[in-house]
Amino acid sequence: MIKPHTKARLFINVPLKDGKIITLASHQMHYLLHVLRLGVGAPIAVFNGVDGEYLATISEAVKKRCSVSIKLRLRPQIHCRDLWLLFAPVKKARLDFIAQKASELGVRVIWPVKTDFCQISRVNDDRLATNAIEAAEQTERLDIAKIKPFSSLSTALQHFENERLLIWCDEASAGHPSLNISTALANAPPHEKAAILIGPEGGFSESERTHLQSQINCLKISLGPRILRADTAAISALSCYQSICGDWQN
Amino acid sequence: MIKPHTKARLFINVPLKDGKIITLASHQMHYLLHVLRLGVGAPIAVFNGVDGEYLATISEAVKKRCSVSIKLRLRPQIHCRDLWLLFAPVKKARLDFIAQKASELGVRVIWPVKTDFCQISRVNDDRLATNAIEAAEQTERLDIAKIKPFSSLSTALQHFENERLLIWCDEASAGHPSLNISTALANAPPHEKAAILIGPEGGFSESERTHLQSQINCLKISLGPRILRADTAAISALSCYQSICGDWQN
Numbered sequence: 001m002i003k004p005h006t007k008a009r010l011f012i013n014v015p016l017k018d019g020k021i022i023t024l025a026s027h028q029m030h031y032l033l034h035v036l037r038l039g040v041g042a043p044i045a046v047f048n049g050v051d052g053e054y055l056a057t058i059s060e061a062v063k064k065r066c067s068v069s070i071k072l073r074l075r076p077q078i079h080c081r082d083l084w085l086l087f088a089p090v091k092k093a094r095l096d097f098i099a100q101k102a103s104e105l106g107v108r109v110i111w112p113v114k115t116d117f118c119q120i121s122r123v124n125d126d127r128l129a130t131n132a133i134e135a136a137e138q139t140e141r142l143d144i145a146k147i148k149p150f151s152s153l154s155t156a157l158q159h160f161e162n163e164r165l166l167i168w169c170d171e172a173s174a175g176h177p178s179l180n181i182s183t184a185l186a187n188a189p190p191h192e193k194a195a196i197l198i199g200p201e202g203g204f205s206e207s208e209r210t211h212l213q214s215q216i217n218c219l220k221i222s223l224g225p226r227i228l229r230a231d232t233a234a235i236s237a238l239s240c241y242q243s244i245c246g247d248w249q250n
Numbered sequence: 251m252i253k254p255h256t257k258a259r260l261f262i263n264v265p266l267k268d269g270k271i272i273t274l275a276s277h278q279m280h281y282l283l284h285v286l287r288l289g290v291g292a293p294i295a296v297f298n299g300v301d302g303e304y305l306a307t308i309s310e311a312v313k314k315r316c317s318v319s320i321k322l323r324l325r326p327q328i329h330c331r332d333l334w335l336l337f338a339p340v341k342k343a344r345l346d347f348i349a350q351k352a353s354e355l356g357v358r359v360i361w362p363v364k365t366d367f368c369q370i371s372r373v374n375d376d377r378l379a380t381n382a383i384e385a386a387e388q389t390e391r392l393d394i395a396k397i398k399p400f401s402s403l404s405t406a407l408q409h410f411e412n413e414r415l416l417i418w419c420d421e422a423s424a425g426h427p428s429l430n431i432s433t434a435l436a437n438a439p440p441h442e443k444a445a446i447l448i449g450p451e452g453g454f455s456e457s458e459r460t461h462l463q464s465q466i467n468c469l470k471i472s473l474g475p476r477i478l479r480a481d482t483a484a485i486s487a488l489s490c491y492q493s494i495c496g497d498w499q500n
Contacts, residue, residue, distance in 0.1 A: 086420035104482050106474070117289050139476040177500050182432065223489075224356070224498035226389040232485065237488035239473075240493050243432035248474035250427050 006045040009137045016051040039107035049144045052077040076123040079143045081246050082193040084109040086156055087234055088200035096229045099128040100245055103145045105137035105238040109147040113156045117202035123150040136181040164193040166218045167239050171203045175225035185244040186222045196237045198230055258286055259387045260296040266301040270320040275388040279316035299394045302327040329393045331441040331496050334359040336406055337484055338450035344481045349378040353385035353395045355488040361398040363406045367452035373400040414443040416468045419487050421453045425475035434471045435494040446487045448480055
């Protein structure tokens with residue numbers, strides 16, 4: 001089926017099926033009617049992370065209410081690979097940015113973790129989720145990355161299944177060609193589940209390094225000779241992963 | 251030699267040699283004295299993109315003047331690979347961001363190009379240069395990416411030497427596994443010079459596509475099945491390049 005030209009793509013957190021009428025949240029109404037200046041009859045795409053993607057049209061647009069009518073399914077549901085991003089959070093704009101880019105790059109779980117040298121003590125989960133949703137709307141993905149609550153690195157590691165490959169981006173290995181991420185990933189064991197770990201800009205503590213080194217199924221990698229900021233490192237590692245082991249391949 | 255612990259790293263655009271005293275620009279003085287709260291005697295690292303990296307100490311800090319005294323050379327000069335980034339510019343914050351990230355990822359030339367569907371008509375070169383310099387200071391690189399003036403894509407392509415590999419990130423090839431960037435780069439011909447081209451978010455026009463397809467030494471690649479924003483695409487492609495063909499290898 002040729003996809004009809006739709007002017008917008010929205011995540012709507014309710015079950016979707018043909019013929020249903022759905023009243024939009026006020027921020028979605030504002031976006032459609034005032035930012036994009038759409039009116040009744042305009043076609044949009046909607047998805048809920050479960051039921052695939054649907055064509056819908058704006059069926060009502062009055063002062064305080066905007067509804068859409070679900071027309072037909074455009075694509076069946078697919079889910080991104082079981083890839084997690086664990087990272088020591090950074091300050092506001094770059095934290096938003098990590099959530100957006102992780103979502104664009106097809107991460108299933110976004111997990112801010114507290115490390116010994118992490119300077120941040122609180123993370124706004126709702127804000128991360130909003131960023132992940134907006135990026136999913138934009139990037140045409142059909143599922144939404146799940147935001148895990150900010151917890152310590154050791155707590156997060158306890159949740160690892162043995163078969164999950166932990167790709168540890170180790171700033172202390174910067175510039176070691178033998179640990180170059182593309183070489184390491186090309187030789188990685190076959191796996192269905194993976195997680196990428198990005199440390200804080202001050203690196204990992206000695207006890208964290210010992211803990212990570214003892215972790216089952218841990219692949220220590222280098223992201224080249226220069227010092228990358230945490231947000232750059234996250235995007236770099238996710239891109240190499242998706243291209244070499246992930247869904248850019250098939 | 252073990253590198254001494256320095257609190258800051260500054261790009262200074264003058265010749266460097268042992269014993270020289272250099273008066274800093276006011277923004278550098280502000281950064282050292284008021285942001286980092288350093289005083290006379292504090293060690294910093296300096297580089298000029300030509301002479302390598304030097305240890306220096308703050309030798310004078312009075313109301314309107316701050317000078318540093320160059321002590322000894324820490325590292326000889328090295329240059330990043332001959333890798334260019336050509337991209338259709340986007341709006342402010344994300345444009346700054348592209349310049350920063352390209353600099354972190356070791357690009358030698360940053361070249362904003364006007365394409366048929368590009369929405370931007372002017373680019374502030376000085377602002378791009380400032381972003382590239384700040385990222386170089388932070389990322390420990392020893393050279394500074396050169397900013398080329400905003401020009402049309404066809405003008406930029408006229409400046410290509412035949413031996414420069416053009417890596418064309420083609421949004422119309424999204425999701426074609428046979429064009430997956432890591433596979434394409436692993437099979438790319440040996441080359442010393444390369445350029446990565448990222449289009450505007452509306453893609454390339456038909457005439458641009460024809461022009462690019464006829465370009466000597468052009469490698470069309472895909473960055474996976476999702477639609478990436480232009481800044482994400484730039485970082486993704488640069489990371490895969492550096493890891494597979496570039497200086498993450500050696």
